[in-house]
Amino acid sequence: MFVKGVNDGLLFLLDEECPMDALLEHLTQLLHGDTASVFDGPVVPVSIDYGNRELSAEDARRLLGLFMRVENFLIREWGAHTAARRALLNTRGAMTGQTIHKGTVRSGQRVVSDGDLVVIGDVNPGGEVAAVGDVYIFGRLAGIAHAGIDGDERAIIAAAELRPLQLRIARTVSRPPEGEGWPPRTFMEFAYLGPDGMAVERLQYLSALRPR
Template identity: 40%
Template structure:
């Protein structure tokens, strides 16, 4: 008698929505195939109000292309909204070889700069300007607008700036409005914001290696 495989996709209801548990031991194409089957063949179960979806990868890491394939499967049900993609070790995505990407210019009021991966911006983010990235954001200039790092759920992302005076910071799904004392931080040197215990904290840049020891220089590139 052949071995019976456990399901590659388990779905559980929670008070916040739906939890999709993906079997880390199965090849990812097999996981996608079963996910597609369950989404297509029980379509009446997915009809209804908007529902937050949390995807748990276990100890698996996926590529951005694999993420795209998975999101396309969910896109057939507009009410299923992927809120987070999480791994047990905190890093759901495989790191590519490109390292940090460089852009230069000023993000002015009303402008939105969106980026996939880690971003190094040589310039200012003016009040009313917005920078969003799926990775970390480093601004060699003044950050006076809104910055959202870890936009797809990466809670290890950071936001750093030569002058950190934002109107609002977001890391993963956590939002922080800056305290009044940040208004005077322009002369206090480079600072960075990071998540700790579900809240956004700010520290001096020279403490980065202690707080985020997984961030380091490799082959002249900033890698995480």
């Protein structure tokens, strides 16, 4: 399964080959298990794409029900080959791989992905996450995050709570204002490279950076 930030929300690409019972179990743990609290917060538009998988009416009901039970998920799309999926392919080319890390990244720990990286949990001070592609943190980023480690300046870093010690995109480094830290927010944000260096915006403005 892949989780991607697209336009003003999230795209869940469900594994087409995974047995249905295993897929349901994985989604139940992700959305309603020990890590469920990281999805709390403001309303997030969600697209759910099951690709070429053939679904029975009962399978569709069970899958969709798991997402509908997340109170702040606003389901915008549900189906095979959604507009969100097509937009992602058009803007990023061939899809990269993705690593999903469940749990806290603790001090002294480093998690690296050769594609995109999704952390379902916090990144503590002294912890580090890095990816060739984008970094998504469904929790608090209080450590170091590096996206585009091979030089991709279009990579982004998104977090439910952005309080990093350091952000890096490609070769550009940004640190919080000295003595102030990053200002508190109640919505998911992402960092990206703009004409004047690194900038931070609400995740809903990602579509302006990566238009359809």
